Amino acid sequence: LMGVGIEVSGTHEVEAYRWSGSTWTNQVVATDTTNASSSGNEQGAVFDIEWESNSGDGLVIYATTATSNEIKYKVLSGGSWGSEQGGFNTNANGAVTVWVNAEGDQQSDRIAVATNDTSNDFNGAVWKTDGSTAGFTVLATDGTIEGGNGTTAGPAYTDVQWEQTGSEFMYVLMDAGAGDTGAYIRVTCSGSCSVTTSQTTITTTGLTDDAQMIRTAASRNSDDIMMLLTDNDNNLITQHWNGSAWESGDSGVLENTLSLCSSDSNGNGCSAMPATFTYIPYSAWSRNWKFWQGTDTTDTPTNQLANENVTPSGFNSSNGKFRLRFSVVELSGTGQDNARKKLQYATADPDSSATTWTDVDDPGGTGAVWRYVDCNGGSGVCDDNGALGGTTLSGSPTTGWWTLDKDAAGGSTMDHAALQLRELEFSVEAYYATSSTTYYFRMYDVDQGKPVRREQDNDGSNDCASSSCTYPSLTTASGSLSVDIVDGSGVPVSSPSMVMSSVSLSFVYQTATGSFGAASQKVRVSNTTGTPTWTLSLAASASTAVWDSAGTDYDFNDPTAGAGDGGDTDSVGGRMTIDPSVSTITPKSGCSTTDLTKGSQTGYSEGVTNSITLVTAGSSANTNCYWDITGVGIAQTIPAEQPIASDYNISMTVSVVAS
Secondary structure (H helix, E strand, O other): OOOEEEEOOOEEEEEEEEEEEOOEEEEEEEEEOOOOHHHHOOEEOOOOEEOOOOOOOOEEEEEEEOOOOOEEEEEEOOOOOOOOOOEOOOOOOOEEEEEEEEEEOOOOOOOOOEEEEEOOOOOEEOOOOOOOOOEEEEEEEEOEEOOOOOOOOOOEEEEEEOOOOOEEEEEEEEEEEOOOEEEEEEEEOOOOOEEEEEEEEEOOOOOOOOEEEEEEEOOOOOOOOOEEEEEOOOOEEEEEEEEOOEOOOOOOOOOOOOOOOOOOOOOOOOOOOOOOOOOOOOOOOEEEEEEEEEOOOOOOOOOOOOOOOOOOOEEEEOOOEEEEEEEEEOOOOOOOOOEEEEEEOOOOOOOOOOOOEEOOEEOOOOOOOEOOOOOOOOOOOOOOOOOOOOOOOOOOEEEEEEEEEEEEEEOOOEEEOOOOEEEEEEEEOOOOOOOEEEEEEEEEOOOOOEEEOOOHHHHHOOOOOOOOOOOOOEEOOOOOOOEEEEEEOOEEEOOOOOOOOOOOOOOOEEEEEEEEOOOEEEEEEEEOOOOOOEEEEEEEEOOOOEEEOOOOOOOOOOOOOOOOOOOOOOOOOOEEEEEEHOOOOEEEEOOOOOOOOEOOOOEOOOOOOEEEEEEEEEOOOOOOEEEEEEEEEEEEEEEOOOOOOOOOEEEEEEEEEOO
C-alpha cells in the first residue's frame, strides 16, 4: 500500500493505492478536508497505511475536521475500498491532528495507532483488539506531551511499535519541556488488548532542549526495540528495549549537528525526522544438498541416493526413507541462537511466489505426505536438536544439527553464527506421497516466520557446487501394486509361515483350523498406482500340490465328502476351505476401507477352484494407500486314519492383480 498527501487548491488530500506486483491500482481518495488543511504547522503525516497480517486486508487511517470520531478509516478488502468509517475520538476534539502512525502485529490482524495534535495530546488506539472484530479501541491518552515548541508543532512526538513475538507492543511519547524525557506505555494482547505497563518514564539524559522527534525500530530476530530521540539543540541519542526492560541509561549524544533548522527560533524548514535506524536482520540462504539412504543408521551417512545437488528418481512413495543433508549460510553478519529450521515441501515451481508449501509432519503424523522419522530408532543419531558428527557437502560447512520436529521450540544446538555456513540434516519418510511426482523441499525459519530461500546473488562467484543454487528435489517412482507379508513394524518377513491346529489320530475324518494373517505376519496390499481396482487371492503353489510329509501325504483340493479321494489326479483325500469374510482389513492411517469387499467362504477344488479371492477393491477404493489383512479363516479336512507326523506342509502363494 502507498499513501500520498497532496495539496489540491489549498486543501490537503489523502490518497491511497495498492501495488499489484506490476502496477499501482485501487486508488481511493480518503479525504479532501483534513485538519492539515487549516494548519500551517502540519507536516503532512496526518495519515498512515497498514496491512492486516493474516487476512490480507489493508487500511488507510487519517485525521479529518470532524468534531467527533475525527480519526477515520477505509478498508481495502478483495480489491476494493469500503466506505469511510469513524475510528475514534482524539483527546481534544477539534484540535489539529498533526501525526498519525500505524503499525501492524505480525502475529494477528491487530493494528496499533498513535496520534498527536497541536493541543499537546497523545492518543493510543488499537484496531481489532480481540484479533477479529473490526473497530478501534482507545487504550491510552496524555494531554501534556511536547507540542508547539517555538520551532515546529508537527514533529513525530509519538510512535508505536510491536515486539516481534507475543502480540505485545508499546507506545512511546515525548514529555514537554527542555531536556525532555521519553515515556512508554506497554500493551499486551491476549484475547483482547490491555495496558500492562502504565505510562512510565524512560531514562534519557542526553537531550538539552525541546524535543524534535521520537522514533522506534523493531528487531526482526527478537523482541528488541531501538528508540531514537532528537532535540532542538541538534542532538541525537538512542535508548534500547531488550525485550523486557529499557537500558539503565541512553547512548549519550551520538550527533550534535543534526540538520534540523537554521536556528531554534526559525519556525520554518524543520525536518520532523532528521535520523532513522534499522536493524540488520539475520539473513539465511540455502546452498548445497544431497539425499542419502534413509536406512543408513550411522551418524554420517555413506549410502547416497544421488550425487550432490542432483535429484534422485524412483523413490518409494509409500514408505521410502531419506536423510537430507542441506547447508545454510548467514550473509548479513548477524547471528541467531536457539532457532528451529523446519522442512517444507511443494510440487509446483519452487521459485514461484504462488506455490503452496506444506510442513513435513512430526514423527508418527497421521495422514502426512512426508513426516520426520528417527533414522536409527534409538538415541545419539537422528535425534532432534542433536549435533551432527560430520559433514558431507561442498563448501567446507561446519557441523549443524538434526531436525525431527516442526513444532518444538528451538534447541541449544540450533545456533547459527554470523557469516557461518552450516550443514543440517532432516530425516524423513514418505507416508502418503504420490507416485511419479517431483517434490521440492526448502527450510523454513520458525523464529523469523519466513522461508530460507536458495542463495541467488549475482556477485560474480558461484557458491554452490552445481551451476546455480537450487532447492532439493526428488522424484517418486511410478506407481506399483504389490502384496507382502510384513511384521508389526511393516518390515517384510523373509520366510512367512502359519501353523494349523494340532489333531490326534482318528478313525473318522476330522478338521484342523488356522488363521492366515497375524499381528506379526500381516498380509499387506500396497497400491500407489492411479488404478483403484485390484483382487487379492490365495492359491497353492500348484493345483496338484498336497500336504507333504516324509510319510503319507493328504490333499488340499479334493471336494469328495468325508475327506475321501475323488476323481482328481492324485490318490489322496482332504480339502482346504478359506473364509475371508471373518478377516479384518486395517487401512493405513489417512486411508479407508471404502469399496473393499471381502470374499466368501470357499473350498479349493482341483481344476475348478484353484485360487480363492480374499479381497476385491472397487472403483471407489483409495489409491496411494496400503491395507493390512489379518484373521482369514482356514479349515482343512483330514482323511480318517491319516498317520501322525510333524512335518506336514504345503506352499501357498498370495497374489494381487489389477482388475
